[in-house]
Amino acid sequence: MITRAIVDPHKPRRPIPLKTLDPQFVRALFPAFQEPSLADQAFFESAGGSYPCRFVTERLERFYRERKVQPYWAFPASRVGGDEMDEARKRLSGMLGVEPDEVAFGPSTTQNVYVLAQAFREWLEPGDAIVVTNQDHEANTGAWRRLAQSGIEVREWQIDPETGQLNPETLKPLLKGARLLCFPHCSNVIGEINDVAAITRLASAAGVATCVDGVSYAPHGFPNVADLGCDIYMFSAYKTYGPHQGIMVVRRDLGEMLPAQCHDFNKDALYKRFTPAGDDHAQVAACAGMADYVDTLYAEMGGPQAPPASRAAAVHDAMRARETELLEPLLDFLATKNSLRVIGPLDARKRAPTVGILANRPGEDIASDLAAHNINAGGGDFYSPRPLKAIGIDPAHGLLRLSFTHYTSDAELDRLISALDHVL
Numbered sequence: 447m448i449t450r451a452i453v454d455p456h457k458p459r460r461p462i463p464l465k466t467l468d469p470q471f472v473r474a475l476f477p478a479f480q481e482p483s484l485a486d487q488a489f490f491e492s493a494g495g496s497y498p499c500r501f502v503t504e505r506l507e508r509f510y511r512e513r514k515v516q517p518y519w520a521f522p523a524s525r526v527g528g529d530e531m532d533e534a535r536k537r538l539s540g541m542l543g544v545e546p547d548e549v550a551f552g553p554s555t556t557q558n559v560y561v562l563a564q565a566f567r568e569w570l571e572p573g574d575a576i577v578v579t580n581q582d583h584e585a586n587t588g589a590w591r592r593l594a595q596s597g598i599e600v601r602e603w604q605i606d607p608e609t610g611q612l613n614p615e616t617l618k619p620l621l622k623g624a625r626l627l628c629f630p631h632c633s634n635v636i637g638e639i640n641d642v643a644a645i646t647r648l649a650s651a652a653g654v655a656t657c658v659d660g661v662s663y664a665p666h667g668f669p670n671v672a673d674l675g676c677d678i679y680m681f682s683a684y685k686t687y688g689p690h691q692g693i694m695v696v697r698r699d700l701g702e703m704l705p706a707q708c709h710d711f712n713k714d715a716l717y718k719r720f721t722p723a724g725d726d727h728a729q730v731a732a733c734a735g736m737a738d739y740v741d742t743l744y745a746e747m748g749g750p751q752a753p754p755a756s757r758a759a760a761v762h763d764a765m766r767a768r769e770t771e772l773l774e775p776l777l778d779f780l781a782t783k784n785s786l787r788v789i790g791p792l793d794a795r796k797r798a799p800t801v802g803i804l805a806n807r808p809g810e811d812i813a814s815d816l817a818a819h820n821i822n823a824g825g826g827d828f829y830s831p832r833p834l835k836a837i838g839i840d841p842a843h844g845l846l847r848l849s850f851t852h853y854t855s856d857a858e859l860d861r862l863i864s865a866l867d868h869v870l
């Protein structure tokens with residue numbers, strides 16, 4: 447059983463008073479917004495992959511130009527390359543409120559989950575139970591469900607068929623005797639933000655470890671993983687303004703107990719235990735650019751000297767405030783369209799700006815029509831057929847999904863709403 451003191455999320459952290467985010471300043475930090483070939487395009491597919499910030503593209507380019515060699519040897523290019531990879535892990539861990547060796551990189555979140563599922567396959571005994579949801583993206587559910595082939599009992603925490611919500615009351619009976627609970631911080635099609643701290647408290651009280659898919663949440667502000675109280679937290683850097691990497695936090699007590707999935711001689715380093723293959727050195731190093739980005743926004747907003755997790759928390763709150771301000775008019779507009787079903791809450795504060803819309807035409811067709819108006823969006827099931835089916839939507843018909851983040855401009859929002867008026 448994993449026992450760790452969980453920070454009481456009801457005890458508010460004292461917020462650092464800052465200026466609000468300056469949209470012009472933010473956009474100047476993204477090469478894509480200066481790129482002539484993209485100038486006419488309004489981008490609403492951030493949930494599929496965000497634009498990278500310039501700190502990341504610059505670090506990536508510098509790595510490839512100056513230090514694209516095997517890292518961690520004594521010669522200068524190799525040593526500096528290794529230092530940058532360590533810097534990325536250390537700075538991300540500071541923002542996430544955990545230790546540097548609790549942060550590991552992998553090719554993607556799907557692959558990170560796959561590796562962790564193999565560790566659990568070895569650790570669990572036939573007859574042990576795990577709990578998965580039908581709200582998750584396939585990445586945080588399929589690999590876990592396949593543990594049934596090894597005699598593991600797989601219980602499903604089901605969403606409400608009307609609202610798509612996960613209700614903690616229905617979780618409680620499923621936790622009895624279970625070893626692991628896997629659930630999302632935010633679904634990529636429902637959009638509602640789950641109260642991770644409350645859910646991990648329930649799980650922890652029942653002696654159940656927790657694995658949280660933060661892929662759809664982290665782009666909207668890096669969370670303090672220690673405050674959330676989960677044992678595993680995963681997200682994908684290519685959606686958080688970074689390079690194409692999966693990032694996983696595995697807290698020490700669980701990570702040291704689970705069977706390692708790496709080369710035998712690497713297993714004493716916690717951050718190597720669930721990384722079977724070599725890292726993508728340049729991309730790992732470039733992940734430090736995401737911390738540069740957070741620190742640059744913090745400084746611009748006038749933040750005083752503060753530890754990394756406090757800086758990240760302040761930037762998180764500023765990003766959420768900006769997104770909420772942008773999302774409200776879109777939700778208000780969509781609420782006037784009787785022919786549509788907006789998936790997830792209509793209250794912008796309760797959700798990510800990842801808005802799934804069911805219309806009388808397939809989502810992909812509407813996304814194609816929007817492309818003709820230079821609005822970039824996607825349509826389909828977004829690798830989340832389970833939640834769609836559970837709320838009565840045929841994945842083949844699918845949703846139109848409009849997703850954005852704090853870097854989106856008011857002008858883009860206006861263009862989106864007027865294009866929607868034409869195509870819906």
Ligand SMILES: Cc1ncc(COP(=O)(O)O)c(C=O)c1O
Binds near residue numbers: 556586632
């Ligand atoms: C909520 C969610 N979880 C997991 C994933 C999978 O992430 P990756 O592409 O890094 O495997 C995605 C990808 O879109 C996602 O939206």
